[in-house]
Amino acid sequence: MLVVACAVGVSLTAGVYLTSSRDLLRCVIGISLIGVSANLAMFAAGRSTTASAPPVVLEGARQLPVDAANPLPQALVLTAIVISFALTCFSLVLALVLQQRTGISDADALRRSEPPPCPDGKPPLEGEC
Amino acid sequence: MSSLVLTPVLVPLGTALLTAALVGQPRAQRLTALLGTGALLGCAGALLREVQRMGPVRTHLGAWPAPFGIELVADGLGAAMVLLMAIVGAVTLLFQQSCADPAPARPGLLPLFSVLLAGVGGTFVTGDLFNLYVWFEVLLLAALGLLALGGQVRQLDATLKYFVLNTLGTLLLLVGIGYLYAATGHLNFGALREAAGRGEAASWLPFLVVPLLAFLVKAGAFPLFAWLPASYHTLPGPLLALFAGLLTKVGVYAILRTLSDVFAASPRVIYECVGWLAVPTMIVGALGAAYHWDLRRILAFHVISQIGYLLLGVGLGTMAGASATVFYLGHNVLAKTNLVLIAAIVFRLGGSYDLRRCGGLYKARPLLAVMFLISAFAMVGAPPLSGFWAKLMLIRETLLLERGVWAAAALTTGFLTLYSMSKIWLEAFWKERPPRDESHGSEAGHALERPEGLGCAYAAVGILAGLTVALGLFPEPVVSFLDRSAGQLGVARVHPSPGFGGAP
Amino acid sequence: MGWLALVPLTSFFAAFALLLRGGPPLSVSVPWVPSLGVDLGVHLDGLALLMVLLITGVGACVFVYAAGYMQGESGRRRLALVLLLFMTAMLGCVTADNLLVVFACWEITSITSFLLVGFHHEEESSRKSALQALLVTTGGGLALLAGVVLLGNMAGTYSIQELLRTAPAWREQPLRDVALLCVIVGAFSKSAQLPFHFWLPNAMAAPTPVSAYLHSATMVKLGVYLLARMDAAFDGTPFWGFTLMSCGGLTSAWAVLQTLRERDLKRILAWSTVSALGTMVMLIGLPGDDSALAVAAFVLAHALYKAPLFFVAGNVDHSTGTRNIDHLAGLAPRMPWTAAAALLAAASMSGFPMSFGYLAKELTNVAKKEGGLYTWIGHSSVLASAITVAVAAIAAIRIFWHRGGAVVPGHVHEVGWSMRLPPLLIASVGILFGVRPRLADPLIGAAAEAMHPLYDFAAASATARAEPGWTALLVALTLGVGVFLAWDRLHDALGKVELPSVLRLADWYERLLRGIPAAARGVTGLLQRGALTGYVTSLVGFVVVVLGAVTWALLGQRGVAVEVSPGGAPWGKDLGVLGAAVVLSVGAVAACLVRDSFVLLLSSGLVGMACALLFLFLGAPDLAFTQFGVEVAFVVVVASTLLRLRRMDARPSAPQRRLPRIVLSTSLGVLVTALLLVALGAPTFDPEVAAFFAEHSVEDAHGRNVVNVLLVDFRAFDTLGEIVVVLVSFLATLPLFQALRVRGGEPS
Incomplete structure (x- = not known):
């Protein structure tokens, strides 16, 4: 239990650290690491963190064995894994396209949607400042 | 007719599939999408009627009984939200058919649009915490797809910020669901409600904070709203209207569902915190709007400020607070969507979203001016428009609970809203049109002289303005319906309101 | 648009008939939003009828006048439409019994006033004035809303009559003074009392018919009306009386001094309106029953002389193209009708005997005696009435008969009939009531009774006659003539005195207006830097x-x-x-x-x-x-x-x-x-849920791998969402991916 929780903490720490990086690629990878951490946490929530029998009903039996893992979080995590994968793919392509089209890989320098204000402090007029 | 509760998900999903299949034929695709949202509107209306007549409508998917399988529930709150969603979806799609800053007709547009509606619909009817997360992800991806659709660099930059901050939010939600499951063993709302009502719940209810934080990110509350003003203004008109009208409201709905219904037994300190978060959310949003000159950015910041009002209603933590919140929400969705659509028409006519380049529309387009006045003053909360009742219900409950500071903040925000709405009016409508700057002249610049293809746009704006006025003149059915719906929520048992004037 | 005058005229006669009928107030009510305690009801007592008669009577004249004044101007139809809307809202405001309906109409008058003041919206100054009027009155309206809601929460009803009736039961609640303060702020902002007075002179950017209607006769009296309505419940509470008397008295004195600083005829009149409103507010604050009578008389008298004077200013402006009193003199021969109207109105304004203004002044004096007024308010009111006399003389004598070094433009001619008649008509009514005070008795008596229901005001004019205050009148007239003669010198002297900016409330408004964007810039720059x-x-x-x-x-x-x-x-x-x-x-x-x-x-x-x-x-x-x-x-x-x-x-x-x-x-x-x-x-x-799956997976769902069963059966709806996510991610990524490929293929 403690081990899994620590794994959650470590991957989360690394993920947040990377996400707060100015490098686009690191930022995106960081998010996927946080995703791994969240999946692990969800999995741990099933409280079957030591039971090692997979939740499969054996031939002939009508019910799961007593030492089987809790199947519900597994199903949930399975869904979550697929979803985070989809998100990661999207974000990677997005980051690469951005990098390619702007030549900038610094997230803070990439101020296309929110250009900096004019020297007089007023918000920029489209195409000026 | 319990299968009606499936329609908010299945109808848009079906529409999405069909439109995706018809990618090669734009006209058929468009027609399908329109028919699909029309059908959605019909189903939403039928669902609301059903709820009105029979009380909450539920269905258990796969016939697995309640705490085990996934349950779909439409109570008064859910059905009202679905109807709002259907209205906004239909109206923005109608607007998209005009030439006022429509989204680029990429093949993915209409499928993504429908999927977004499906995601929103799913969150409104689901009765299961993890399922809620799944629909949040659906609408997140659809929103990302729509943001990136235009392919301009500033849109992609906006998409990135939207992605990073929102994904942090959904992941937080996932962790939070994990906590709640670990503590209770339940995901079903009904089962969670029961668990929260038991005495020993005090030991795990604090975990509620984690999903709540995620919802606050989604709703765009202070100080978690940065993604919203960073991205919304890069969207084309109808999509911005859809986003501004619906998406943050999904977050508010989730907060309302958790705090006012499922976990109404939460410690009071949580409500207190939500209420105090609402204050800076209102003020900062309104100030952000006061700073900007780009119509889209002004309206985007106002979304935040209105979220503050809604959070205030939730933070009151009473039944009347909940029903005031829902009324405000409905009013806000209509008025806000309309303002964005009007901004798109202003852009079409004047060639720019920037107020410094607009002008002269009062003389040139009186009808548009009237529509703007209706929506803007509804936003401000001027009578007898929808916003007045919304503000009244909220302020009354706030003052009944003797929350002077909150009420003062809400009223101040009303003043700031008036400030920026009058700014738009003065600049875009009253001021003389500034001479056109040739170097930035866009192709839309001539449109004041020859308006074409704005029929659908005016129809859409007219429908919403009509609804705003109707809600303002005849609020009684809606108010009493919402009062009854609030009575079905968990909060009604925990914190029924002190009656008006001391009477029960 | 002159025919539109028929609309208010009909209501005028209806109200008149109702007044003559006498009897108990007419009260009708239909539910509107019962869930929120809002009824659409009218309560037509004397006070409401007085206001209705003012609104419709002056309104009819305004429509006639505007038809002449606005002839040929583009946008006059819109003006008429907004005026009509405004009038409806005004009528709603003074007849409604439900405080929330009153508030609703109140706000509509603010908004329509905004649209009317900004009629010449191409000019920036006009826009600024309109915005100022809107922000000040609507800002005050927010306070009023809070006050109304607080009152409703305390009393359990929004019906004004009910509120007044049950006042003894609820008015000892701790939040009462907060509620009162909110209501007072709302009323003060509307009626241009200190510290919200500055918007009214600036609102003179409006076309003159609008100024005559909104800013002298009707809308600015709404605040006075509301305070008068609530007076019965709070008369005698120290906070109420003190605030009204001190603010009203101060406003009255301050505004009247400001008239001396102006050269624009309309602005001079506007400041004197502010002063008159201050007097009304002060009178409401006075304890005692005679004050109610004085308020009613003064409201009527003021409308009967100020509206014509505004019309006169409009006529002068229309014919000469200027309103600057330096450039105007000796117009009487050229504009005899206008001059006559001005003279009649000015007589009433300065309180000459045989005018209704005289009666109002008498009643005021009676009320002040009754109220045992603080001496300083008494002194300031002498000053106020003296300068009022001077203002009246400026508007009537200086412009029309005085032959100073001022330039008389050569092309001046009398205005058309539609612009001559309205001022003459209204001013004559003012004189008629002065000559035959008993004609006005039912009007002001009923209004006073509505304010103080326990008191019998059967013979209103007799009250005034009982103790004629000749000394006060003479003092005021003499001082007034003095001020009139020394007007230019006083003006120059006052012009040299530069008020410190801290004391100029208009500057505070400017500061607020500049402060909002500045604060906005600070906050937004802090929170929304643009860096991920x-x-x-x-x-x-x-x-x-x-x-x-x-x-x-x-x-x-x-x-x-x-x-x-x-x-x-x-x-x-x-x-x-x-x-x-x-x-x-x-x-x-x-x-x-x-x-x-x-x-x-x-x-x-x-x-x-x-x-x-x-x-x-x-x-x-x-x-x-x-x-x-x-x-x-x-x-x-x-x-x-x-x-x-x-x-x-x-x-x-x-x-x-x-x-x-x-x-x-x-x-x-x-x-x-x-x-x-x-x-x-x-x-x-x-563990119940997990156990359910363990038990039912094989039995009911026919699958041995429970996770799979969960995915495809128990929680298939999740899986549906998951599939949608995957498909959508494909849809969303595809355009990006294509962009990537195209660019990647390009030789760089």
Whole structure:
């Protein structure tokens, strides 16, 4: 239990650290690491963190064995894994396209949607400042 | 007719599939999408009627009984939200058919649009915490797809910020669901409600904070709203209207569902915190709007400020607070969507979203001016428009609970809203049109002289303005319906309101 | 648009008939929003009828006048429409019994007033004035709303009559003075009392018919009306009386001094309106019943002389093109009708005997005596009435008969009939009531009775006659003539006195108006910098703070079980789990440290693989295989795109401070872990749901792999969403991917 929780903490720490990086690629990878951490946490929530029998009903039996893992979080995590994968793919392509089209890989320098204000402090007029 | 509760998900999903299949034929695709949202509107209306007549409508998917399988529930709150969603979806799609800053007709547009509606619909009817997360992800991806659709660099930059901050939010939600499951063993709302009502719940209810934080990110509350003003203004008109009208409201709905219904037994300190978060959310949003000159950015910041009002209603933590919140929400969705659509028409006519380049529309387009006045003053909360009742219900409950500071903040925000709405009016409508700057002249610049293809746009704006006025003149059915719906929520048992004037 | 005058005229006669009928007030009510306690009801008592007669009577004249004044102007139809809307709202405001309906109409008058003041909206000054009027009156309206709601909450009803009737029962509640203050602020902003007075003179940017209607006869009296309505409930509460008397008196004196600083005829009249409104507010604040009579008389008298004077100013402006009194003199021969109207109105304004103004002044004096007024208010009111006399003389004598060095433009001619008649008509009524006071008796008597229902005002004019205040009148007239003669000198003298900006409330408004964007810039610049890392940091930082607080609270609770044991099994048995966790940590740390982006991807892949291993060892083979597959696909996808881009060697990331990031991420990691352990230790876990799946998977769902059964049956709806996500991600990524490929193919 403690081990899994620590794994959650470590991957989360690394993920947040990377996400707060100015490098686009690191930022995106960081998010996927946080995703791994969240999946692990969800999995741990099933409280079957030591039971090692997979939740499969054996031939002939009508019910799961007593030492089987809790199947519900597994199903949930399975869904979550697929979803985070989809998100990661999207974000990677997005980051690469951005990098390619702007030549900038610094997230803070990439101020296309929110250009900096004019020297007089007023918000920029489209195409000026 | 319990299968009606499936329609908010299945109808848009079906529409999405069909439109995706018809990618090669734009006209058929468009027609399908329109028919699909029309059908959605019909189903939403039928669902609301059903709820009105029979009380909450539920269905258990796969016939697995309640705490085990996934349950779909439409109570008064859910059905009202679905109807709002259907209205906004239909109206923005109608607007998209005009030439006022429509989204680029990429093949993915209409499928993504429908999927977004499906995601929103799913969150409104689901009765299961993890399922809620799944629909949040659906609408997140659809929103990302729509943001990136235009392919301009500033849109992609906006998409990135939207992605990073929102994904942090959904992941937080996932962790939070994990906590709640670990503590209770339940995901079903009904089962969670029961668990929260038991005495020993005090030991795990604090975990509620984690999903709540995620919802606050989604709703765009202070100080978690940065993604919203960073991205919304890069969207084309109808999509911005859809986003501004619906998406943050999904977050508010989730907060309302958790705090006012499922976990109404939460410690009071949580409500207190939500209420105090609402204050800076209102003020900062309104100030952000006061700073900007780009119509889209002004309206985007106002979304935040209105979220503050809604959070205030939730933070009151009473039944009347909940029903005031829902009324405000409905009013806000209509008025806000309309303002964005009007901004798109202003852009079409004047060639720019920037107020410094607009002008002269009062003389040139009186009808548009009237529509703007209706929506803007509804936003401000001027009578007898929808916003007045919304503000009244909220302020009354706030003052009944003797929350002077909150009420003062809400009223101040009303003043700031008036400030920026009058700014738009003065600049875009009253001021003389500034001479056109040739170097930035866009192709839309001539449109004041020859308006074409704005029929659908005016129809859409007219429908919403009509609804705003109707809600303002005849609020009684809606108010009493919402009062009854609030009575079905968990909060009604925990914190029924002190009656008006001391009477029960 | 002159025919539109028929609309108010009809209501005028209806109200008149109602007044003549006498009897108890007419009260009708239909529910509007019963859930919120809002009824659409009218309560037509004397006060309401007085206001209705003013609104419709002056309104009819305004429509006739505007038809002449606005002839040929574009946009006059819109003006008429908005005026009509305004009039309706005004009527609603003074007849409604429900405070919320009153408030609703009140706000509509603010908004329509905004549109009317900004009629010449191409001019920036006009826009600014309109905005000022809107912000001040609507800002006050917000306070009024709070006040109304507070009153409603205290009394349990929004019906004014009900409120007044039950006042003794609820008015001792602690929030009463707050509610009163809110109502007073609302009323003051509308009726241009200190400190909100400055908007009214600026609102003179409106076309003259609008000024005559809104800013002298009707809308600005709404505040007075509301205070008069509520007076019965609060007459005698010290806070109410003191605030009204002091603010009203001060406004009256201050505004009348300001008239001396102006040269624009309309602005002079506007300041004197502010002064008159101040007097009315002061009179309401006075204790005693005679004050009610004085208020009613003064409201009527003021409308009967000020509206004609505005019309006169409009006529002069219309014919000469200027309103500056320096350029106007000796107009009487050219504009005899207008001059006559001015003279009649001015007589009433200065309180000459045989005018209604005289009667009003008498009643005022009676009320003041009755009220045992503070002496300073008494002195200031002498000054006020003296300067009022001077203003009247300016408007009537200086412009029309005086022959100073002023220039008389040559082309001046009398205005048309539609502009001559209205001022003449209204001013004559003012004289008629003065000559035959008993004609006005039912009107002001009924109004006063509505204000103070227990008092009998049958013979109103007789009250005034009882003690004629000749001395006060003479003093005022003499002083007034003096001021009139010394007007220019006084003007110059006052012009030299520059008020400190701290005392100029219009400057405070300007400061507020400049302050909003400045504050906005500050706040927005702080919170919305445009840098992604800043956004991430503040989001994560807030989450850390909140989770920290939650953890703190949980630690403070007694008996929180924290799950720390490895579930009873010895550590050694789960060596695989431990190993996987170590690998995961290595990968995570490496991902943070490496510089090369390809190695970064590999390290993050390592984390995923380790996670898969964890799943495998913990009894979740399905998860493990999925995670493996996903990781492999991930690395393949990334590597191929990276290779295509030939950007394998990412530059070292831009210099960035590491310490805050480390602190932030570590604290979040620690907090989430700690909370997870607490959650896992909670004794409330209900295994029922998990057990259900264990039991029913084979029996009812016919599947042996329970996870699969969950995915395709028990929770198939999740899976539907999941499939949608995958499809949508494809839809969303495709255009991006195409962009990437096209660009990548280009020779660079």
